[in-house]
Amino acid sequence: KAGVTQTPRYLIKTRGQQVTLSCSPISGHRSVSWYQQTPGQGLQFLFEYFSETQRNKGNFPGRFSGRQFSNSRSEMNVSTLELGDSALYLCASSDSKMDRTRELFFGEGSRLTVL
Amino acid sequence: GQQVMQIPQYQHVQEGEDFTTYCNSSTTLSNIQWYKQRPGGHPVFLIQLVKSGEVKKQKRLTFQFGEAKKNSSLHITATQTTDVGTYFCAGPRSNYQLIWGAGTKLIIKP
Numbered sequence: 688k689a690g691v692t693q694t695p696r697y698l699i700k701t702r703g704q705q706v707t708l709s710c711s712p713i714s715g716h717r718s719v720s721w722y723q724q725t726p727g728q729g730l731q732f733l734f735e736y737f738s739e740t741q742r743n744k745g746n747f748p749g750r751f752s753g754r755q756f757s758n759s760r761s762e763m764n765v766s767t768l769e770l771g772d773s774a775l776y777l778c779a780s781s782d783s784k785m786d787r788t789r790e791l792f793f794g795e796g797s798r799l800t801v802l
Numbered sequence: 803g804q805q806v807m808q809i810p811q812y813q814h815v816q817e818g819e820d821f822t823t824y825c826n827s828s829t830t831l832s833n834i835q836w837y838k839q840r841p842g843g844h845p846v847f848l849i850q851l852v853k854s855g856e857v858k859k860q861k862r863l864t865f866q867f868g869e870a871k872k873n874s875s876l877h878i879t880a881t882q883t884t885d886v887g888t889y890f891c892a893g894p895r896s897n898y899q900l901i902w903g904a905g906t907k908l909i910i911k912p
Contacts (some may be wrong), residue, residue, distance in 0.1 A: 720900075729904040730845070743899040765872065777844060790835060790847040791900070 688713055691794035693778050705766040708797045709727045712759050712780030718742075719761040719790065721753060722777040730777070736761055737783065765799075773801045804829050806893055808903025816911050821878040823906035825891035832894055834867055834874045839886040839905070848876075848889075878908075886910055 691709040700706050712719050720743075721733040732745035736755035753763040759780075765772055775798050779791035805828045815821050825834065833852045837845040849858055851874060853868035858865045862885075864877045878885055888907045892900040 730902045732899065732902070735899060757891075779845075790850060791845070791848065793844040795844050 691778055691780050691792050693794035695796050695797060696795065697798045697800075699802060700768050700769060701802050702768055704768050705764060706768060707762055707764045708778075709743060710761045710763075710778030710780075710794060712744075712761070712778075713782075713792055716734075716780035716782050716792070717759055718781045718783035718789075719755055719759065720779045720781075721761070721763050721777065724775045724777060724796075725773070733763065733776075744802075755775055768801045770801050773799060775799075804895055804901055805911050806891060806901045807902045808906055810893070810906055812906065812907045812909060814909045814911050815881050817821055817883060818858070818880050821881050821885070821908050823891075825874045825893075825903050825907075827872045827893055827901075830871045832871075834891055834893045836865060836874075836876055837890045837892065838887050839890065839892075845890060857911050881908065881910060883910055 694709045694800040717754055718737045720735040722730045724730055733747055733751055734753050739755045750766045754770050755761045775796045777796045779793045780790040781791050783789050809824050813821055833850055835850045836848040837873045838848055839845045849865050854871050855869045856867040856880045862879045874891055886908055888905040891903040891904045894900055
């Protein structure tokens with residue numbers, strides 16, 4: 688089975704621009720979560736999508752948004768980029784069911800640098 | 803709100819010494835998961851503990867889940883350079899979202 692694929696792997700943007708990151712989950716996984724990780728920091732939860740619906744949301748401003756398509760692929764968008772948005776953005780998929788949490792399978796991440 | 807505290811933040815050990823990281827939750831957890839992130843890499847799932855008092859071993863790694871299901875630990879015996887990385891614990895909220903500890907970075911002293 689192919690793993691979680693994130694694109695692009697690296698990107699550089701300037702303040703005020705917007706960015707879209709893509710995530711293809713493991714085949715059959717309907718849950719996709721997004722995390723932000725800054726140097727020396729833990730994993731900050733952005734949001735989770737399950738069957739095209741946002742099921743959970745973290746404490747990030749509205750500039751951070753996401754969506755999930757019918758094939759479970761997901762995108763996240765950050766508008767009006769700020770310097771502090773420079774981070775590794777990780778996508779994780781799971782075959783989460785409604786009755787319990789399952790382990791997450793992470794992609795390699797998209798490293799965003801905002802200049 | 804619900805929190806998962808993980809200590810220590812860093813641990814420096816000589817190769818061959820043991821390493822332990824601890825997780826404490828403010829509430830009872832239905833299960834707890836452990837992940838490892840190598841430098842420059844992404845988190846990789848290690849194990850999930852579900853039962854009260856559960857102990858599981860993976861070679862040199864021993865995972866424990868407390869009797870009250872509010873704390874957990876990961877112990878590595880005789881660390882090797884391949885063990886370097888950050889170890890995270892995570893437990894679920896009632897809505898299935900995972901709450902993550904801040905991670906413990908294992909550093910092997912040269």
